[in-house]
Amino acid sequence: MxxxxxxxxxxxxxxxxxxxxxxxxxxxxxxxxxxxxxxxxxxxxxxxxxxLPGVIDDQVHFREPGLTHKATIATEARAAVAGGTTSFMEMPNTVPNTLTQELLEDKYRIAAESSVANYSFYMGASNDNLAEVLKTPVNDVCGIKVFMGSSTGNMLVDAPGVLERLFAEAPMLIATHCEDEATVKARMALYRDQYGENVPYNIHALIRNEEACIKSSSFAVELARRNNTRLHILHISTGDETGLFETGYRRDGRICLANGDEKRITAEACVHHLWFDAEDYRRLGNLIKCNPSIKARPHKERILEAVLQDRIDVIATDHAPHTREEKAGHYWQAPSGLPLVQHALPVMLELAHEGKISLERVVEKTSHAVADCFQIRERGYLREGYWxxxxxxxxxxxTRVEEKDLQSKCGWSPFTxxxxxxxxxxxxxxxxxxxxxxxxxxxxxxxxxxxxxx
Known part of the structure; x- marks a missing residue:
């Protein structure tokens, strides 16, 4: 039409x-x-x-295949479109993990049949699938995902030799989840011994703390600089990490540095790390338990500052739904992740309403810069000839967020x-x-x- x-x-x-x-x-x-x-x-x-140009979300977990009791590509794509997100890039820690080209193409087949939104999927890396990763077609797939912290699923990449080869030989952008696994495990054992089942409201921010994030992010940046890797660090959750990134600007479909060179190391902030802070655990508890964790208020202020200074390049969600029953469990059992994609743009428009960011900058960080960062063909702008x-x-x-209007299969939202x-x-x-x-x-x-x- x-x-x-x-x-x-x-x-x-x-x-x-x-x-x-x-x-x-x-x-x-x-x-x-x-x-x-x-x-x-x-x-x-x-x-x-x-x-506005539709939002392009470069980090979602739509759970299909294998975890469809939580979500499906069809349900979460509807949630995305209801919230003004027209394109998504989905993560590989489904069941089975997306670690072969055949499994990757199977997800594309599912999306072609059921996703009302545009789509792309990350190829997953593990400690033993480097040959498969290197087969990934550069113009048909958004990127390679490396978990440098296990987060959810079983995809931790921690073998030094594998990481070095991945960063040296990857044919395209590598996107990383950065939390130092040893730090997280040590702090988890410390607080489990100290508190047992009677945990403080903000324990998640204490376990997955600033040290775990900055240690892993710094290591990823060091690897990328040594190998000239095109690195994109996901969901920056601390102000400490923002100092790792240089100021960039958009030019001719690229993110560039002040000297005109391509910005080879970029970063993403997520809406929940800009909206919530550690005090919200008192009210929402496990509903906002996510990896990396939501931290103290000064961190969200410093992250937004880095967004406005163009040190952080894009804004996304890390949409990761779980059932209400799963989230209702005790802290030690409740999974990490929350549904966000339907309300990502409303959150950013609310920050604009509060005068914290301009409407033009919202569009830049959720559409223009994402298209340039990933070099997406003919999307992300209001231009004649573009999709x-x-x-x-x-x-x-x-608009009041009510459960009857939620499209995500899990049926709940931290914004209700x-x-x-x-x-x-x-x-x-x-x-x-x-x-x-x-x-x-x-x-x-x-x-x-x-x-x-x-």
Whole structure:
């Protein structure tokens, strides 16, 4: 269908300008100031609402295959689209772990049949699958995931020789989870001996502490510099780590340094590390237990500062749902992870409402910079000829998060009861109006992301 969007405020490449936009053949056909006479199948008067490029989330756990009692690609893709996220990159610690090219392609097959959002999947690395990792096609897969801290699943890569070869020979971006496993295990034993079952409210931040993060992140940066690796460190959770990264800027589809060279080491912040802090464990407990942990308030302030200074390049979710029953267990048994993808953009728009970040910067960090960081082909911007991944937002429509509106299969959210000052009204995925005013159109699925890499 051809869609004509009139009277929008387009947020794109550091500017907010009034204008109209035409979608045809799945792409942005025209952008202009006066398109009301252009023929279209459906005309939508935005009435001054804001039109943004769809969010590209570079880190989610959609649990399929093998953990579908928690989530499926279909359910979590709907949650993404309801929240204005049009593309996702999913992690390999499913069951079985995505450690072969055959298992990787099986996930692409599932997504092609069931994901209303656009999709890509990481190839997983382990201590013994280097040959498989090196087969990964550079223009068809978002990256290689290395757990330098076991987190959830059984994918810890800790053999020094394997890490050295991975960082030296990887054909594309390596994304890392950085927590020092020895530090975490030692502190877990210490606090289990000290507190037993009667743990303090903030014990998770004490076990998975700043030391575990900075030690592992520093090691990853050292490896990358020694091997000239294209490294992307995920979910920075401490202010201490932000000093590891240089200031970057976007130029010609790349993230660059001040001297014009490519920024080879980039970083991601996640919405929960910008929104919650350790005091929220009193209220939410295991519901916000995640790896790396949510830490004391000064850390979230320093992370946001690094985002604004362009030392942290992108913002994502690490969406990782578990069932309500799993989360209701005792601290030592409750799994780490929380569902976030439906409310990532509302969280960032709320921070903009509070004056902590501009709307233009929200778009940069959730769309433009993600596309440039991963070199995604023809997405992430409002540009003629690009795929029409779009989200229409009403910044004056208050929204309360209620469980009846949640799309994630787990059925709960740490934001339940939260009042946001904005509302996602429409989401287009590759030119298809997938979500409008609370309703989905599942007649077309999303597309596999493609990448421009040498």
């Amino acid at each position: 051809k869609y004509l969007l009139l009277n929008c405020r387009l947020v794109n490449e550091g500017k907010i300008v009034p204008g109209d936009l035409l979608i045809a053949d799945g792409r942005i056909s025209r952008i202009g100031a006066d398109l009301q006479h252009v023929a279209a199948d459906k005309v939508i008067d935005a009435g001054g609402r804001f039109l 029409a991944d779009l989200v229409l937002v009403d910044l004056d429509a208050a 009861g939260t009042d946001f000052h904005s509302k996602i009204t429409h989401t287009w995925v590759s030119g298809h109006l997938a979500y409008a005013d609370g309703r989905f159109d599942l007649s077309r699925m999303g597309r596999r992301l493609a990448f421009n890499r040498n």
